[in-house]
Amino acid sequence: MRAFDYVRPDTEDEALALLAEPGTSALAGGTNLVDLMRLGVARPERVVDVDRLGSTEVVERDGSLWIGAGVRNSDLAAHPVVRERLPALSRALLAAASGQLRNRASTGGNLLQRTRCVYFMDPTKPCNKREPGTGCPAVDGLSRDLAVLGHSEHCIATHPGDMSVALVALEAVVHVRTAEGDLSIPAVDFHRLPGDEPHRDTNLPAGALVTAVEVPLTPLAGRSTYRKARDRRSFAFGLVTVAAALTVEDGVVADVRLVLGSVAHKPWRATVAEDAIRGRAASGSVFDDAVRAELAAARPTDQNAFKVELARRLSVATLHELAGGRA
């Protein structure tokens, strides 16, 4: 690991001033950053410990739940309001990592976790995300776990997280502080597609701090869930994940959210499918046709075509479960 200076500022203003310097990284729970530093993928000259600055409060205000950036994944998953009124969020968090990792992982750090693409994580390999302009060996290499939607020739990595997929389905907003002032970024716009700038995972301005996540407490959010398909039953990143919410009135879909995880550089809000389901009968064939229409845009590699079929089955099964059927 490269040697670095360690600073623990007492205020957000101090932290923002420190983060404005090049070569500086914020540190929260450390479960991603320390790992990447040890691998030589992240090489900060200075680490700014914001772990104790981040609010650990979860409060209900104006019809939303406000979650401080410092709230641990384990505490959030177990929070009574999250369990009762935002089940997709609780389930997504519980499906991620391990008990001991969730105890450290913070809300802010979880949003900003990096891809698990094996080339990205190996500093001896070229990688456009780690070192812009060096190429993408994954396109013709190990791509089984990588993107099938929205990727570019420059990068086919996925955002590997679970929490953010649920946050997009729940129409959360990420609150951010920069040296110039406060911003709020809808969760759906927080992560970005790679295009020709795959080194940028998110639309968070450089040196900014995530301060809180706001999740509206709607009736639809209360009818949400999260499912994850992976290579083993626990403690593994997703191959395909689904966050969905559904309300049905008199057999007709009143409203729906469908978001796919681990299939793109960002949580993939399936708006084509949502539009084809809303107002229609809550039936398996409606769900299936709608999801097929969404996935028509998929461009898998020869190693990950299975993810498209998996995404179809998992989406339909999840919607079916929410509609009251067992699946």
Add this chain to the structure above:
Amino acid sequence: MTQPPASAFDLTVNGTRHALTVDNRTSLLDLLRERLRLTGTKKGCDHGQCGACTVLVDGRRTNACLTLAVTLDGREVTTVEGLADGDDLHPVQQAFLDHDAFQCGYCTPGQICSAVGALDELAQGWPSHVTDDLTGEVEPSAEEVRERMSGNLCRCGAYAHIVTAVQEAAR
């Protein structure tokens, strides 16, 4: 050569307070093993993937390998060496002995610390990935214990007895 950057901090380990100055890169795991000579905590992967390094920080189970020691100023760490009360083993340690819940023993300190943390989480009513009703009561069923202990791998495959031991300790 200039010295690599280091920081000073206070840390309590198994009830003993230490005033320390360490290279900023030092993990809690390396601090425990190499500086404080508490070699009960084991290094498996050094990447958060195996759980061999699990200790309790302020009572919560944590991977010591991904924790930078300098971040722990003022915290309290409990390792497997700190669980017993004199000659009286912690109930989880006793249950591991009674149920033969190990073979080579390498993963065992991490399993035991993880189980202590997991039982506390169960007692607080935290749900898990396999809990059907997120708002209901949680029971230490075999399925629940397996899921909650999934962050601890055992190369010898002693899982069946580990699950029984943790269930026993939950009673």
